[in-house]
Amino acid sequence: MSALSVIVVGAGAIGRRHIKAVRQAGDTVTAVVDTDIVAAREAARPAGSVAQTSLAKTLADEDADVAVIATPSGQHLDQSVLAVRAGLDVLVEKPHRVPGEVAAGLRASLGGRRYFVAMTTRHWPGIEATAHAIADGSLGQILTYTDRMHFRLAETDLPPWYFDATLSGGGVLLTNGVHAIDRARALVGPGLELDGARLVRVFPSHRCEDSAEIQLRNHTGIPVHLSLLWSPYASGNTGLTVNGTRGSAVVHMDGSWQLITGQEEQCGPAIEPDEPFARQWQAFKASRSGFDLEDLEPTLGLVERIYRRYTYA
Ligand SMILES: NC(=O)c1ccc[n+]([C@@H]2O[C@H](COP(=O)([O-])OP(=O)(O)OC[C@H]3O[C@@H](n4cnc5c(N)ncnc54)[C@H](O)[C@@H]3O)[C@@H](O)[C@H]2O)c1
Incomplete structure (x- = not known):
């Protein structure tokens, strides 16, 4: 398989682990997107990537195969939909959506795109x-x-x-x-x-x-x-x-x-903390079963049921 070109969205603690995993596998981080341009630049520099602050602009400018989404959890669903609609495969951090959101729009946009939830x-x-x-x-x-x-x-x-x-x-x-x-x-x-x-x-x-x-x-x-x-x-x-x-x-x-x-x-x-991210990237590339939207939706369903029945004191 030829090297994949990857956009990493979110250059925090976890985004930086994904960047390492992608590069370690011989794939290319084309762009790092973070609303904090300093964080984007710091993470992009060692990877030789472009630093951007807008995912929509990056999707328009860059010709990439995959988006890895590692932003605060409440943004994962909207950013996944943007990336999938731009024709990219997606590896999204957990949770892929938050309680109250519905994945129907994402599901309808997926087509044949690979959508993998990071269950490190x-x-x-x-x-x-x-x-x-x-x-x-x-x-x-x-x-x-x-x-x-x-x-x-x-x-x-x-x-x-x-x-x-x-x-x-x-x-x-x-x-x-x-x-x-x-x-x-x-x-x-x-x-x-x-x-x-x-x-x-x-x-x-x-x-x-x-x-x-x-x-x-x-x-x-x-x-x-x-x-x-x-x-x-x-x-x-x-x-x-x-x-x-x-x-x-x-x-x-x-x-x-x-x-x-x-x-x-x-x-x-x-285990060394980067290792599961490296293994996960390999599993994503191999399209290992068990990590797609339909596999993970019931987990979110159970979380939602708990929140509905038990509010916190
Ligand atoms: N898989 C795991 O083992 C694991 C472990 C911890 C956290 N996580 C998940 O990883 C995700 C990121 O967590 P983190 O600890 O790296 O958070 P973080 O706050 O360190 O990093 C998030 C980054 O996203 C940036 N950001 C915010 N809004 C943005 C936007 N609209 N576009 C682009 N960038 C934006 C922030 O500036 C920040 O740099 C969370 O969903 C978290 O639940 C996964």
Whole structure:
């Protein structure tokens, strides 16, 4: 396959990881778009790309194959539609839309274009190993499934838009919960029933929930517990734990993992943060199944159901 030319939209922490992944694969970042021209220029310089502040102008000026969208979450759907209508394939950060938005216009515009939602944590080696072990039965009957994403945060640890639901679409349930729900759907789903939830704001200044405790159930009755937390006091014990009648799997939040079954014991080290973005770019180029609009829409549907039923205190 010849090298792809790519427009990266959003030159923040995550956009810069995508730029590295694209370049590492031998593809070209043609342009970096950021409303903050200084950020666009800084990210564009090492890649030898053009720096722009407007996606519409860049789409008109540049002849590119793919747009990678890594802006604040509330902008993903509109920017996806712009890029797809300009004839580009799209790799969009999660979530691909925020609660209340509908993907019908995007779906209608897709044609044959590839549309891939960035679910980086599914490209962690430990998650892939756990998925295989569940699918091939080596863990036996699944007894418990618990996924804890707990982050110790100070007020300024993330850009402020993350904590304003009018810009981000939601708090910890949307930003981190889409990963946890996506993993649960991929590992023990795809269908999950909602048994209960509790959303709480921890930081008085935030305009979103910082804590979400979610209880789900898969079609065979496996209880799925998701625990999501942004707190200045968050303590350890994070990651995914699956216990079965014949084995267990643990994947920590740094990506390190351990899988124990009757036959063997496997483990892997913490992963370097750029690695899942590189693996994801390869999966995008190979059009690996499981990451397109129809795969990810039910995850957003579940997030929306939780927000409808449980408002935060
Ligand atoms: N896949 C993962 O593991 C993962 C991890 C963290 C965050 N994310 C997601 O990545 C996305 C970006 O997060 P981030 O931490 O890099 O945020 P960030 O605030 O660091 O970066 C966003 C950038 O977008 C720019 N921007 C804002 N509006 C724009 C517009 N209209 N056009 C062009 N640029 C614009 C901002 O100036 C900023 O530089 C979010 O959707 C977030 O949920 C994904």
